[in-house]
Amino acid sequence: MLVLFLLLGITTSTPSPAAADGGAVPVVNPFSYFCNSTAVRRTYLPNSTFAANLASLAAALPMNASISGGGFSAGVFGSPPDAAYGLVLCRGDYGGPACASCLESRFRDADSFCPYSSDVTVYHDQCQLRFSDRDFLAGAGAGGSNLPESVAWNMNNVSGRNAAAFDDLVVRLVGAVADAAGNAKGRYATGQAGFARERTNVYALAQCTPDLTPAQCRACLAGLIAQVPTWLKGRVGGRILGVRCDVRYENDLFFARTSDMVTLTPLVDTSKGQSPSS
Numbered sequence: 001m002l003v004l005f006l007l008l009g010i011t012t013s014t015p016s017p018a019a020a021d022g023g024a025v026p027v028v029n030p031f032s033y034f035c036n037s038t039a040v041r042r043t044y045l046p047n048s049t050f051a052a053n054l055a056s057l058a059a060a061l062p063m064n065a066s067i068s069g070g071g072f073s074a075g076v077f078g079s080p081p082d083a084a085y086g087l088v089l090c091r092g093d094y095g096g097p098a099c100a101s102c103l104e105s106r107f108r109d110a111d112s113f114c115p116y117s118s119d120v121t122v123y124h125d126q127c128q129l130r131f132s133d134r135d136f137l138a139g140a141g142a143g144g145s146n147l148p149e150s151v152a153w154n155m156n157n158v159s160g161r162n163a164a165a166f167d168d169l170v171v172r173l174v175g176a177v178a179d180a181a182g183n184a185k186g187r188y189a190t191g192q193a194g195f196a197r198e199r200t201n202v203y204a205l206a207q208c209t210p211d212l213t214p215a216q217c218r219a220c221l222a223g224l225i226a227q228v229p230t231w232l233k234g235r236v237g238g239r240i241l242g243v244r245c246d247v248r249y250e251n252d253l254f255f256a257r258t259s260d261m262v263t264l265t266p267l268v269d270t271s272k273g274q275s276p277s278s
Ligand SMILES: *[C@@H]1O[C@H](CO)[C@@H](O)[C@H](O)[C@H]1NC(C)=O
Pocket: 046, 047
């Protein structure tokens, strides 16, 4: 099941428009979406009760997330079989009105890319959402609720002789950042490490929905980190995203720097010489 979703993630994903992604592919927005059309695609009618519930959800969640939710909101409008369940999450450094407007755009993306689908997930650089006619909010820590997951990578590779050491550094950094995210109140943390052999730095982010306990968050992230060697071997950047938790690393700074960043190894001065991404 998991692998199937991951493969779908790849086919529906393209590298993000971030500068770190090499520029070799077209810029696509949103970065990744799922209409849940693989099994049985469930659709709703324009004038249905579900459509009205979904409209209420799409109005409430971005507001709640940006005003009181710290970038997160989850809830339900209506009751089965017409209930609309939803969850939204903004990246930890992306709050306030920018968060609300990012999420509003993602609800519009859902309309454009998955018209009348009653189960949609959209991932974007700064925010993400899922809504469904089924209750995917129950059992947040149980493990199944991170689906659908999405994987994407930077097209550039670390040179062969350094790849194993770089991959090892990435897994250690992402693991340390995941530990910090689990313990942080907002369940969001970032980190950095220098990789002197290639005169490059690596920056990483880990985030969970803040309603997860520290242990649930760490377990969700561990599930993603375990897949890093499978999908991101030798890549200078990559991400594995889920509805409940996300990890990402790049060789450019892609989030707001803060004083509490995890620093694993001293940063190197990338201003001299070639960085592998250039
Ligand atoms: C939806 O309802 C409006 C107002 O009742 C009606 O004019 C319209 O034709 C309906 N659309 C569909 C697709 O049923």
